[in-house]
Amino acid sequence: MYRFLLTPRWWGINVFVLLAIPFCVFMGSWQLGRFEDRVQDHRDAGEQASAARTQAPRPLARLLPVDKETSGKQATATGRYGKQLLVPGRELDDKRGFYVLTMLRTDDGRALPVVRGWLAGDADTAKAPAAPAGEVTVTGALQASETPGSNGVPAAGGLPAGQTGAISSASLVNLVPYKMYDAWITLAEADSGMKAVPAAAPSDTGLDLKAFQNLGYTGEWFVFAGFVVFMWFRLMRREAEFAQDAELGLVEETPAETGATKVTSSSPTSSSPTSSTTA
Secondary structure, three states, rough: OOHHOOHHHHHHHHHHHHHHHHHHHHHHHHHHHHHOOOOOHHHHHHHHHHHHHOOOOHHHHOOOOOOOOOOOEEEEEEEEEEEEEEEEEEEOEEEEEEEEEEEEEEEOEEEEHHHHEEEEOOOOOOOOOOOOOOOOEHHHHHHEEOOOOOOOOOOOOOOOOOOOOOOHHHHHHOOOOEEEEOOOOEEEEOOOOOEEEOOOOOOOOOOOOOHHHHHHHHHHHHHHHHHHHHHHHHHHHHHHHHHHHOOOEEOOOHHHHHHOOOOOOOOOOOOOOOOOOOO
16 A cells, blocks of 8 residues: 555655755754854853953953954053044933043044943033043943944934944044044943943844844744655655555546546446347
């Protein structure tokens, strides 16, 4: 009854199933691994942020360029404050406000963006306190340049003069007359009554939409593997039933032979009536 499994058509089906199931399991396991990596990165980022608050600050040059290992570390830099900008549309403690961003010109001629603090309300230069004069040494959490449209950073343009939507060297290069560091820091202690801005976790280290997409893809691949097994078993049972019916004479040919089923009548056929003459 199962001899049909050795036909060329079923050899092809069997090979496909034997290749599809391991592939689906492999892809599901890979997506699950990606999700677990993101969970671990999220834990590591939290532990790193906690440890960074108690670590001794290090010179800025020793922590550049910013990556997942150095993001959030306490850095120090010395220079003189220069141009000041406002960063509107930033929330802190569930309140909307703005950052006060001031460029710190260092001895090597470049400027380091420094978030000196946060103020509630609409961005207004009259509310922002002036930066300290003279040479200063600042200490704060090192951060990578922001990307507009991600991690809560507004992507809208057309801001008034003296404002910027993102804290990044690409956004600031046309707003300030200095060469820029591809990094910024947020002061551990804000200036002049402003609130200190906490350091943000490095990108791709949180349980964001991408992480849960990986988890969803994991389920899909394992469902695909189960569906392949289910369809193979269903087709095999269907073909076996046709083969059994053929042996019992209920069908003329199996689907494996013609792809069609012809049902025969169980009652004998009757011939057309003919007239006879009896002598």
